[in-house]
Amino acid sequence: MKESKIQFKDKTLPLITLILILIQSFQVSAIVALEESPLDIIKNRNKTVEEIIGDKDEIKGETKERLKDVINSFMDFNEFSRLALGKYWKERTEQEKKDFANVFQKLIRNSSVKKLEIYQADSLVYEEPEINGSKAKVTTIAYKKRKEFEITYKMHKVDNEWKTYDMEIDGVSTARNYRDSFYKQIAKTSYKEMYDKLVKRLESDK
Incomplete structure (x- = not known):
């Protein structure tokens, strides 16, 4: 047995x-x-934004806050902050990094609803995404009247989710633009004065 x-x-x-x-x-x-593909993430985000905007002449109140959430829903603000601060990021304490990323994120969220042309375009073309392992690029071309805007979203995987860490508008890196500006301000004064100006700008946005 x-x-x-x-x-x-x-x-x-x-x-x-x-x-x-x-x-x-x-x-x-x-x-x-x-898992959503990088292209699907951008398409779905743009579609949702277009639906929220609709035929509204003015965006304010709860609609504006909702737009901020949707537009920035897949942003990796920590990496975006690191790239924007460049060489000065390593010199910061952990608390300074958190403070900078927090203020910078709020400023980006506020500025994201000031220019909505891309979401009100006559047509929007999506190019074939470039995916290389855990990194990807998604390029969109927006046509409005006689204007053309090309935006490339640079993305990477964070905890198995695709996040955007930089955007190129007509070939110009957004993170690099901010970095150049921050470098000039820090060279003229100091990191603290540059950071204090960001805080004041954030307060004036309220």
């Missing part, structure tokens, strides 16, 4: 292993299927 039990166990082990492998494969496939 003991021998038959051992044989029974030996026969069931491969079957159990196979079932476990199939379950794990199914779970991985489900996660991949649910």
Whole structure:
């Protein structure tokens, strides 16, 4: 009897292993299927923004706050802040980094609803995304009357989610623009004075 039990166990082990492998494969496939591609993220965001704006002549109050949330929903503000501050990021304490990223994020959120031309374009073209491992680029071209805007979203994966860490508008990096401005201000005065100006600008936006 003991021998038959051992044989029974030996026969069931491969079957159990196979079932476990199939379950794990199914779970991985489900996660991949649910994951939005970089292109889908940009498209869905733009569609939602267009729906919120609609035919409104003026954006204010709750609508403006909702737009800020949607437009910046997939931004990696910590990486964007690091790139914008450049070489001065490493010189900051952890608290200074947090403070800067917090203020910078709020300023970006405020500025994101000041120019909405891209979402009110006559047509919007999406180019084939460039995906290389955990990094991607999605380029959109907006046409409005005789104007043309090209925006490239630079994205990377953070906790298995695609996030934007920089944007190129007509070939010019947004992070680099801010970095050039910050470098000039810090060279003329100091990091503290530059940071204090950002805080004052944020207060004036309220």
